[in-house]
Amino acid sequence: MPKRQERDRVPEDELPLTPATFQILLALADGERHGYAIMREVRERGEGSVRLGPGTLYGSLKRLLESGLVEESDERADPELDDERRRYYRITSHGLAVARAEARRLDTLVRAARARKLIGVRPA
Amino acid sequence: MNGERTYRLLLRAYPESFREAYEREMLLAFRAHARASGRLGARGWMELLWDVARSAPGLRADAWRARWDAHLHLRGTTMKAFAISTVVIGALELLGGFAEGWAGGIGRHDGVSLAAGALAIVAGAALIVAGVALLRHARHAGVRAAVPAAICLGAFVIAALATPRMSIASTLLGIVFPLAVLLVLTTGRARGTPVGA
Numbered sequence: 001m002p003k004r005q006e007r008d009r010v011p012e013d014e015l016p017l018t019p020a021t022f023q024i025l026l027a028l029a030d031g032e033r034h035g036y037a038i039m040r041e042v043r044e045r046g047e048g049s050v051r052l053g054p055g056t057l058y059g060s061l062k063r064l065l066e067s068g069l070v071e072e073s074d075e076r077a078d079p080e081l082d083d084e085r086r087r088y089y090r091i092t093s094h095g096l097a098v099a100r101a102e103a104r105r106l107d108t109l110v111r112a113a114r115a116r117k118l119i120g121v122r123p124a
Numbered sequence: 125m126n127g128e129r130t131y132r133l134l135l136r137a138y139p140e141s142f143r144e145a146y147e148r149e150m151l152l153a154f155r156a157h158a159r160a161s162g163r164l165g166a167r168g169w170m171e172l173l174w175d176v177a178r179s180a181p182g183l184r185a186d187a188w189r190a191r192w193d194a195h196l197h198l199r200g201t202t203m204k205a206f207a208i209s210t211v212v213i214g215a216l217e218l219l220g221g222f223a224e225g226w227a228g229g230i231g232r233h234d235g236v237s238l239a240a241g242a243l244a245i246v247a248g249a250a251l252i253v254a255g256v257a258l259l260r261h262a263r264h265a266g267v268r269a270a271v272p273a274a275i276c277l278g279a280f281v282i283a284a285l286a287t288p289r290m291s292i293a294s295t296l297l298g299i300v301f302p303l304a305v306l307l308v309l310t311t312g313r314a315r316g317t318p319v320g321a
Binding site for chain 2: 039081
């Protein structure tokens with residue numbers, strides 16, 4: 001199936017995102033990263049409760065690359081880890097728009113949950 | 125490193141095209157993760173196993189679909205001629221079914237002829253649906269064509285058993301043609317076409 005033109009793509013059409021996909025886009029929102037750095041970022045953000053294994057990570061990255069939400073930047077070594085060259089990934093402008101749309105969708109849900117006192121209220 | 129060798133074995137659960145593109149990166153991530161954790165331990169391995177079990181089937185299904193679609197696309201011209209023949213033969217079966225039902229069932233009040241005519245109509249309609257699915261190169265066209273072809277085959281086998289006087293030509297057309305559709309689709313799946321991940 002031919003890919004749709006960038007200008008025709010509506011971010012809301014891609015929603016809802018899977019939790020893994022949103023976590024990856026979130027990790028890439030403030031700069032490019034390689035795969036292991038994305039895994040580490042997700043684990044640290046979730047304070048250890050959310051873990052993204054290599055299979056889920058690269059499976060999601062493959063689909064994100066195919067749908068044009070993420071692109072490969074280049075291959076270089078990470079001085080913090082070792083001297084092995086790693087592929088770096090960055091979010092595209094469409095990927096950023098999709099991540100923003102998903103964040104708004106989740107925000108609406110969280111506000112609804114708060115209004116029904118499911119969160120933000122101390123148990124009696 | 126033993127752990128890495130075990131993980132490399134686990135990676136065989138993923139399709140080849142995916143491994144070609146990401147195996148090295150996944151091994152690098154595994155190595156960095158193992159180094160940061162000190163020792164993976166039973167819990168770490170369970171998490172890795174769960175990760176593979178959760179992600180590999182979906183990627184295998186993706187690769188299978190891509191292979192199927194690529195096969196149908198690659199053999200475009202042949203497939204188009206085959207799809208048009210499927211629609212034409214389906215239409216002939218449909219008309220034959222109407223004629224059989226009308227002449228035998230309504231004209232001679234023969235219930236068996238009426239049933240055979242109805243089955244031939246179902247078979248013809250199913251074959252037309254299969255041909256149209258192949259012609260449109262729709263997403264998952266293979267499955268959309270295979271199901272009606274199987275329905276057509278089933279309907280014609282029942283019709284042939286119910287009415288032994290059915291002509292050899294129409295029996296062959298009604299049974300052999302949907303079988304050919306299924307065979308073409310199955311061969312595409314088995315032979316496969318390399319897919320860039």
